[in-house]
Amino acid sequence: MQFTRKGLKAEGFAGFRPIQDLETMRIPQGTGLFTVVAPEDFQPRFLTKSTAGVFKKKEPSLPAAALAAEWVDNAAVLYVGKAGPGSKGNRGLRRQIQEFVDFGQGKPPGHWDGRAIWQLADAGSLAIAWKELPAEQLNSAEAACHSAFVAEFGRLPFANLVQARTRSGA
Secondary structure, X not given: OOOOHHHHXXXXXEEXXXXXXXXXXXXXXXXXXXXXXXXXXXXXXXXXXXXXXXXXXXXXXXXXXXXXXXXXXOOOEEEEEEEXXXXXXXXXXXXXXXXXXXXXXXXXXXXXXXXXXXHEOOHHHOEEEEEEOOHHHHHHHHHHHHHHHHHHHOOOOOOOOOOOOOOOOO
16 A cells, blocks of 8 residues: 555545535545545644643643654655544444544544644645445554555654554454
8 A cells, every 4th residue: 555645545545625625514424444544745833732622631732852752754645544433323434434523623522533633733734535345344543554654664654552452353
């Protein structure tokens, strides 16, 4: 897998809408993977305080040195996440991405994966791309993306602080 816009498109990712222009109703409701992709020549500028919402009374901001240490030079993909069906079967890409964007706008999240995105000064210019996948393929697909990224760049995408793994037998 190539972690470029062209490579993601070849893998079936669609969308590539800047966060600031994202129209939630155009995002499919099914389960799948989503990525946050930097525009060409994006240079990170880290905010002292995150725009993200507080999670379980925990401040989402990371120290600038920690953010700089997580930054992956020459990587267009900044985050890879998944959107499962949820316990009631009503989640999916549209709802997960909307919650992710709402989190960046200060609303309290149900989780805080990808929180480092919301300490980038130009987060609104980052694009969201998605790929629908059956729910039973999500864990292995996310783990495979993380592994492939690590194989290419030697580390996880910038805002993925934990590597996805498949459970044995899954």
